[in-house]
Amino acid sequence: MSKKDIIVQKFGGTSVATPERIKNVAKKVSACKRKGYDVVVVVSALGETTDELIKLADQIDTDPSEREMDMLLSTGEQISVALLAMALHKIGEEAISFTGAQVGIMTDTSHTKARILDISTERIKKELGKGKIVIVAGFQGISLHHEITTLGRGGSDMTAVALAKVLKAKMCEIYTDVKGIYTADPRIVGNARKLDTICYDEMLELASLGAQVMQARSMEVASKFNVPIHVRSSFSDDNGTIIGKEDKKMEEVLVRGVTVNKGEARVIVSGVPDKPGEASRLFEYLAKENINVDMIIQNKSTSGTTDITFTAPESSLARTQKVVDKASKEMGSAEVKYDKDIAKLSVVGIGMRSHAGVAAKMFKCLASKKINIEMISTSEIKISCVIKRKDADEAVKALHKAFGLDKVR
Amino acid sequence: MSKKDIIVQKFGGTSVATPERIKNVAKKVSACKRKGYDVVVVVSALGETTDELIKLADQIDTDPSEREMDMLLSTGEQISVALLAMALHKIGEEAISFTGAQVGIMTDTSHTKARILDISTERIKKELGKGKIVIVAGFQGISLHHEITTLGRGGSDMTAVALAKVLKAKMCEIYTDVKGIYTADPRIVGNARKLDTICYDEMLELASLGAQVMQARSMEVASKFNVPIHVRSSFSDDNGTIIGKEDKKMEEVLVRGVTVNKGEARVIVSGVPDKPGEASRLFEYLAKENINVDMIIQNKSTSGTTDITFTAPESSLARTQKVVDKASKEMGSAEVKYDKDIAKLSVVGIGMRSHAGVAAKMFKCLASKKINIEMISTSEIKISCVIKRKDADEAVKALHKAFGLDKVR
Numbered sequence: 066m067s068k069k070d071i072i073v074q075k076f077g078g079t080s081v082a083t084p085e086r087i088k089n090v091a092k093k094v095s096a097c098k099r100k101g102y103d104v105v106v107v108v109s110a111l112g113e114t115t116d117e118l119i120k121l122a123d124q125i126d127t128d129p130s131e132r133e134m135d136m137l138l139s140t141g142e143q144i145s146v147a148l149l150a151m152a153l154h155k156i157g158e159e160a161i162s163f164t165g166a167q168v169g170i171m172t173d174t175s176h177t178k179a180r181i182l183d184i185s186t187e188r189i190k191k192e193l194g195k196g197k198i199v200i201v202a203g204f205q206g207i208s209l210h211h212e213i214t215t216l217g218r219g220g221s222d223m224t225a226v227a228l229a230k231v232l233k234a235k236m237c238e239i240y241t242d243v244k245g246i247y248t249a250d251p252r253i254v255g256n257a258r259k260l261d262t263i264c265y266d267e268m269l270e271l272a273s274l275g276a277q278v279m280q281a282r283s284m285e286v287a288s289k290f291n292v293p294i295h296v297r298s299s300f301s302d303d304n305g306t307i308i309g310k311e312d313k314k315m316e317e318v319l320v321r322g323v324t325v326n327k328g329e330a331r332v333i334v335s336g337v338p339d340k341p342g343e344a345s346r347l348f349e350y351l352a353k354e355n356i357n358v359d360m361i362i363q364n365k366s367t368s369g370t371t372d373i374t375f376t377a378p379e380s381s382l383a384r385t386q387k388v389v390d391k392a393s394k395e396m397g398s399a400e401v402k403y404d405k406d407i408a409k410l411s412v413v414g415i416g417m418r419s420h421a422g423v424a425a426k427m428f429k430c431l432a433s434k435k436i437n438i439e440m441i442s443t444s445e446i447k448i449s450c451v452i453k454r455k456d457a458d459e460a461v462k463a464l465h466k467a468f469g470l471d472k473v474r
Numbered sequence: 475m476s477k478k479d480i481i482v483q484k485f486g487g488t489s490v491a492t493p494e495r496i497k498n499v500a501k502k503v504s505a506c507k508r509k510g511y512d513v514v515v516v517v518s519a520l521g522e523t524t525d526e527l528i529k530l531a532d533q534i535d536t537d538p539s540e541r542e543m544d545m546l547l548s549t550g551e552q553i554s555v556a557l558l559a560m561a562l563h564k565i566g567e568e569a570i571s572f573t574g575a576q577v578g579i580m581t582d583t584s585h586t587k588a589r590i591l592d593i594s595t596e597r598i599k600k601e602l603g604k605g606k607i608v609i610v611a612g613f614q615g616i617s618l619h620h621e622i623t624t625l626g627r628g629g630s631d632m633t634a635v636a637l638a639k640v641l642k643a644k645m646c647e648i649y650t651d652v653k654g655i656y657t658a659d660p661r662i663v664g665n666a667r668k669l670d671t672i673c674y675d676e677m678l679e680l681a682s683l684g685a686q687v688m689q690a691r692s693m694e695v696a697s698k699f700n701v702p703i704h705v706r707s708s709f710s711d712d713n714g715t716i717i718g719k720e721d722k723k724m725e726e727v728l729v730r731g732v733t734v735n736k737g738e739a740r741v742i743v744s745g746v747p748d749k750p751g752e753a754s755r756l757f758e759y760l761a762k763e764n765i766n767v768d769m770i771i772q773n774k775s776t777s778g779t780t781d782i783t784f785t786a787p788e789s790s791l792a793r794t795q796k797v798v799d800k801a802s803k804e805m806g807s808a809e810v811k812y813d814k815d816i817a818k819l820s821v822v823g824i825g826m827r828s829h830a831g832v833a834a835k836m837f838k839c840l841a842s843k844k845i846n847i848e849m850i851s852t853s854e855i856k857i858s859c860v861i862k863r864k865d866a867d868e869a870v871k872a873l874h875k876a877f878g879l880d881k882v883r
Contacts (some may be wrong), residue, residue, distance in 0.1 A: 084533035118553070122560060124493035129560040136571055137556035140549035144527070147546035148534055154542070155535040162545055167620070211576070 067103050067193045070235040075107040075203065075225035079242045080299035081145050082112030084152075090299065091152035093240070094198060098158060103193045105232060107203040107225040108149055110141025131176035135205075135215045138177075139165070142202035142221070149200050160198040163188070165205035165213075170224065172206035172214045179206060179214035181223065184231045201228065219280030226283045230290045237287070237294050241278060244298045245305030246271065248470035249323045253458050256471040260321065261304075264311035267321050268294075270413045270447045274324045284308075311415050319423060320414040320468040325457050327408045329359060330379040331440070332389055335372045336399020339365065344373055347392045354388050356381050360409070360442045360449065370399065374440065376451065379405055407439065408457035411449040412464060424448050430467040436460050476512050476602045479644040484516040484612065484634035488651045489708035490554050491521030493561075499708065500561035502649070503607060507567060512602045514641060516612040516634040517558055519550025540585035544614075544624045547586075548573070551611035551630070558609050569607040572597070574614035574622075579633065581615035581623045588615055588623035590632065593640045610637065628689025635692045639699045646696070646703050650687060653707045654714030655680065657879035658732045662867050665880040669730065670713075673720035676730050677703075679822045679856045683733045693717075720824050728832060729823040729877040734866045736817045738768060739788040740849070741798055744781045745808020748774065753782055756801040763797050765790050769818070769851045769858065779808065783849065785860065788814055816848065817866035820858040821873060833857050839876040845869050 074094060081087050090108075098104045118137050122129045146162035153160035169185030192199050203221025208214045216223050222239065229237035246268065249257040263271075265288030272281040278296055287294055287308065297305030315321075337343050344363060351358050361375040377385050386403065393401050417423045427448055431438060436459070440451035452460055465471060483503060490496050499517075507513045527546050531538050555571035562569035578594030601608045612630025617623045625632050631648060638646035655677065658666040672680075674697030681690040687705055696703055696717065706714025724730075746752050753772060760767050770784040786794050795812065802810050819840075826832045836857055840847060845868070849860035861869055874880060 084530065087534060121493065121553075121557065125496060125557055126560045126564040130563055133556045133559045133563070133571060136559070136573075137553055140552045143549045143552075144530075144546060147542045148530065150542045150545070151531060151535045151538040154539055162542060164545075164622075213573075 067190070069101060069103045071105060071193070071232045072097055072102045072236050072238060073105045073107065073225050073229040073232065073234045074238045074240060075221055076109065076240045076299055077221065077242070078109040078112050078115070080240050081108055081149065084148070087148050087152050088155075090149060090240075091156055091158070093299065094149075094153060095156055095158050098198055102235070104198045105189060105193070105228055105234070106149065106198065106200045107221055107228065108142060108145040108200060109203050109221040111145055111148075114141040114144065132212060135176045135213050138215050139202070139205040139213045142204050146200045146202045153198055153200075158198055159196060160200055161192050162200040162202070164202045165224070166207035168201050170201075170206035170227070172208050172216070174208045174210055174212070174214070176212070176214055178217040179208065181206060181216070181227045182209075184227055186231050189228075189232065219283065222280040222283035223286065226287045226292050226294070229292045230286070234292070237292050239279060239294060239296045240299035241296060242298065242300070243278065244301060244303060245296050246278060246308075246322070248321070249461055249465045250325070253325070253461050254323075254465045257465065258470065260306050262307045262309065262315070263321060264315055264415055265308060266311065266446055267413050267415055268308045270411070270444065271322060271324060274326060274409070274411050274413070274447070274449070316416050316419060318414060319416040319420050320412045320470065321416070322413050323461050323464045323468070323470065324411050324413065325408055325461050326411075327454055327457055328379050329376045329407060329409055330382050330385075331374060331376050331404040331407050331451065332385065333372060333374045333402040333404070334389065334393055334398050334400075335402070336370045337373055337396055339369055339371045343396050346396065347373065347389070350388045350392050351377070351385070354384055356385050356388065360440055360451065362440055362442075376407070376409065376440075406454050407451050408454045409449055409451055410457065410460050410464070411447055412468065413447045415446050417446050417448075426467060427464060430463050431460060434459060434463050476599070478510060478512045480514060480602070480641045481506055481511045481645050481647060482514045482516065482634050482638040482641065482643045483647045483649060484630055485518065485649045485708055486630065486651070487518040487521050487524070489649050490517055490558065493557070495708075496557050496561050497564075499558060499649075500565055500567070502708065503558075503562060504565055504567050507607055511644070513607045514598060514602070514637055514643070515558065515607065515609045516630055516637065517551060517554040517609060518612050518630040520554055520557075523550040523553065541621060544585045544622050547624050548611070548614040548622045551613050555609045555611045562607055562609075567607055568605055569609055570601050571609040571611070573611045574633070575616035577610050579610075579615035579636070581617050581625070583617045583619055583621070583623070585621070585623055587626040588617065590615060590625070590636045591618075593636055595640050598637075598641065628692065631689040631692035632695065635696045635701050635703070638701045639695070643701070646701050648688060648703060648705045649708035650705060651707065651709070652687060653710060653712060654705050655687060655717075655731070657730070658870055658874045659734070662734070662870050663732075663874045666874065667879065669715050671716045671718065671724065672730060673724055673824055674717060675720065675855055676822050676824055677717045679820070679853065680731060680733060683735060683818070683820045683822070683856070683858070725825050725828060727823060728825040728829050729821045729879065730825070731822050732870050732873045732877070732879065733820050733822070734817055734870050735820075736863055736866055737788050738785045738816060738818055739791050739794075740783060740785050740813040740816050740860065741794060742781060742783045742811040742813070743798065743802055743807050743809075744811070745779045746782055746805055748778055748780045752805050755805065756782065756798070759797045759801050760786070760794070763793055765794050765797065769849055769860065771849055771851070785816070785818065785849070815863050816860050817863045818858055818860055819866065819869050819873070820856055821877065822856045824855045826855050826857075835876060836873060839872050840869060843868060843872050
């Protein structure tokens with residue numbers, strides 16, 4: 066048994082998209098090993114492999130069996146781990162690759178969106194004990210019925226966090242194509258700053274708000290088991306952003322970041338009879354179709370009917386329309402309107418909990434820029450507004466400045 | 475437990491190269507099932523997938539670990555089985571795909587060229603019993619150490635034959651891109667005839683002589699366990715060629731086929747000291763490098779030295795040269811010459827056993843065309859000659875005619 070501290074490193078698809086990049090990843094892994102750590106590496110499928118496999122399946126059956134889909138998609142990560150092992154051997158490191166099944170990542174039987182139940186650490190620890198770097202295929206596991214399963218989009222993050230948890234890793238490093246978590250998207254806000262630290266709850270809001278750095282579900286697990294995460298660039302040696310428990314210092318800051326999501330569309334169902342169960346029927350249908358409904362607003366009206374408004378990913382708008390039109394007919398609604406011309410703007414920060422006036426400051430700032438707010442939704446540490454898509458970039462810049470995020474603290 | 479007869483069907487890479495072809499394969503499999511058989515399907519990797527994966531590995535390490543190579547290459551067949559299962563579902567058949575490991579194809583631990591030790595039929599029989607078509611990834615297995623292994627080039631044939639054996643299949647159908655076994659290559663000899671039947675020994679000689687229809691090792695196993703084989707086209711419904719035990723009728727025919735192999739090169743090592751062990755050293759080195767040496771001729775000379783001549787695949791000539799030059803230096807040989815301008819011409823037929831004069835007829839035929847014979851090698855049911863490559867096609871045509879292979883019997 067090795068007594069060294071364990072580091073889990075996860076590399077996403079863009080980090081291993083080409084043989085050259087795989088060699089670059091090998092160097093990073095080797096450097097970590099040379100610092101005296103035991104290293105466990107989790108890898109995603111090469112570049113666009115997963116999308117290409119989905120396209121291939123789609124040419125055969127647009128609604129393929131989920132078991133067979135998992136059989137198909139799990140090959141992507143298996144290719145990556147083998148190639149990374151070769152690249153590590155080439156630079157003189159001892160390394161061994163494993164599929165999710167081989168390393169005992171046990172999941173439930175929900176194909177294409179399985180949840181990890183348990184991980185047997187025996188084989189990993191044995192190989193670490195021999196001084197080897199262990200490479201594990203992300204995104205996949207084996208079900209109680211001995212079937213290959215996959216964990217859904219972003220599932221490699223979950224593999225890394227779960228491994229870090231069971232191995233009691235000192236750190237779970239998530240390598241990606243950005244340098245860390247920023248106060249805003251640097252492509253929109255020129256003087257956005259990289260955050261040195263952020264707490265789980267904030268990151269969770271950012272992940273589900275479309276920051277697209279880490280899978281939301283894996284953040285929940287990291288938070289629950291207090292797994293320290295380091296989000297950093299695979300193309301640089303600079304430190305990124307550490308995600309951990311909240312501390313006093315964090316609470317002094319009102320807002321930690323501003324995000325914008327331009328990938329949603331709004332659906333307005335008006336004239337819905339104001340009876341119990343009508344809304345639930347609509348959202349049941351949407352859930353059955355796996356449509357990710359985000360903000361929901363319902364206003365009581367005086368005429369015995371009500372309006373229901375919600376947002377959903379624009380990419381699933383075609384499916385959404387089908388479901389909503391059906392439900393709307395059944396409910397006898399007056400009208401359904403679809404609106405793609407929206408953006409969701411959010412400010413996030415655990416400091417909000419103890420400070421009043423954040424919402425007021427946000428609305429005032431938007432008003433000063435003559436930007437109209439069309440929907441509002443809040444959580445304990447987040448305020449989101451729906452605005453016109455054309456106003457999105459200006460709004461982010463204005464809020465970034467208004468909350469002083471451009472100033473180094 | 476199903477009481478139906480079992481048919482094993484094997485489809486090669488070209489048969490599943492595109493989604494359209496996979497759908498075509500599904501139709502063939504379904505048709506067999508509808509005839510009342512239990513069907514087990516073995517599939518190779520899609521088209522050029524295996525070569526593409528090898529190229530990818532080569533960009534990382536030109537001499538990769540064999541364990542990791544198997545991890546990498548086994549993904550090819552896993553993709554195929556999943557897609558074929560989807561295609562069968564799409565046309566209303568119940569089907570389930572398995573990797574070699576899942577279905578218990580146990581092999582030894584020789585990565586990249588593993589041998590099948592045993593197959594556990596339990597899971598296959600269980601699924602057949604439920605009325606399902608069972609799809610098995612060819613070319614792969616799992617070693618005693620629970621590692622993924624592959625069976626070497628053409629290994630899917632071995633998977634099919636081994637499954638047909640343990641399942642006591644009524645027939646093992648090998649689907650390929652030719653219509654069966656011909657008396658000669660139809661691209662060279664216009665009036666070459668498809669053979670209705672051929673015996674194992676003949677097919678074995680043809681397979682190892684470069685007929686490239688079936689892997690030689692799988693033919694040995696089929697012969698040993700008397701597994702009936704049907705080689706046929708995946709693009710037609712016509713019967714192909716049945717490979718089985720020899721019968722009286724076959725023995726009446728002198729020669730069953732003429733083959734030519736233009737993919738070999740010749741190596742002449744001259745002035746080798748005529749001492750015990752010199753030749754063995756050379757061939758030991760070649761074996762260690764996995765170079766497939768074919769014909770070997772050694773002439774005793776009077777001057778205390780000897781010449782050793784052998785043929786090997788032209789594709790491994792670079793590696794062969796390296797090995798031979800090293801051995802030649804150690805042996806103190808006078809000279810080494812390499813010659814790519816050769817072709818190996820063979821006539822095969824179990825009728826030869828009981829008939830004399832086949833060699834004489836072959837040599838006379840070639841002489842009449844003024845084609846010079848440079849090397850000769852014979853087995854009980856085969857005669858091979860090395861000639862100049864430019865004469866190859868003419869020689870095949872002449873022999874085909876001389877032995878009356880163009881006439882229907």
